[in-house]
Amino acid sequence: MMNAAKREHFKRLLLSELQRHAKHISEEQSQALDVANDDAKESSDLALRDVIQELALKLGDRDSQMVADIDQALMRMREGSYGICIRCNQPIDERRLEAMPTARYDAACQAEMEVLKGQKAGPSL
Ligand SMILES: [Zn+2]
Numbered sequence: 001m002m003n004a005a006k007r008e009h010f011k012r013l014l015l016s017e018l019q020r021h022a023k024h025i026s027e028e029q030s031q032a033l034d035v036a037n038d039d040a041k042e043s044s045d046l047a048l049r050d051v052i053q054e055l056a057l058k059l060g061d062r063d064s065q066m067v068a069d070i071d072q073a074l075m076r077m078r079e080g081s082y083g084i085c086i087r088c089n090q091p092i093d094e095r096r097l098e099a100m101p102t103a104r105y106d107a108a109c110q111a112e113m114e115v116l117k118g119q120k121a122g123p124s125l
Pocket of ligand 1: 085090105106
């Protein structure tokens with residue numbers, strides 16, 4: 001189980017990722033993200049969720065997919081399942097989360113799924 005300090009660390013990573021992807025974010029929304037960043041209370045999480053959903057609507061497909069991934073990661077954080085592989089329930093390596101804070105799978109499952117995907121697409125030479 002991830003402790004509160006670790007969770008806060010990854011939450012900040014996720015929020016800075018969010019700001020990076022939301023380049024045409026308005027001043028007001030940017031401030032809302034900063035407030036959420038400073039305050040881990042539930043009410044600010046809800047406000048954050050509004051901001052994220054509004055953002056997702058304004059962004060293009062690629063960015064909004066990223067925003068949706070970040071939103072999901074924050075939701076898993078609230079549910080206490082952040083950092084746990086959704087396929088095998090094993091904790092995801094923290095170095096992996098550092099590199100990809102929205103990761104839903106551990107490295108083993110990710111690799112397995114890529115193999116499966118490759119098989120579905122047919123053998124490549
Ligand atoms: Zn797994």
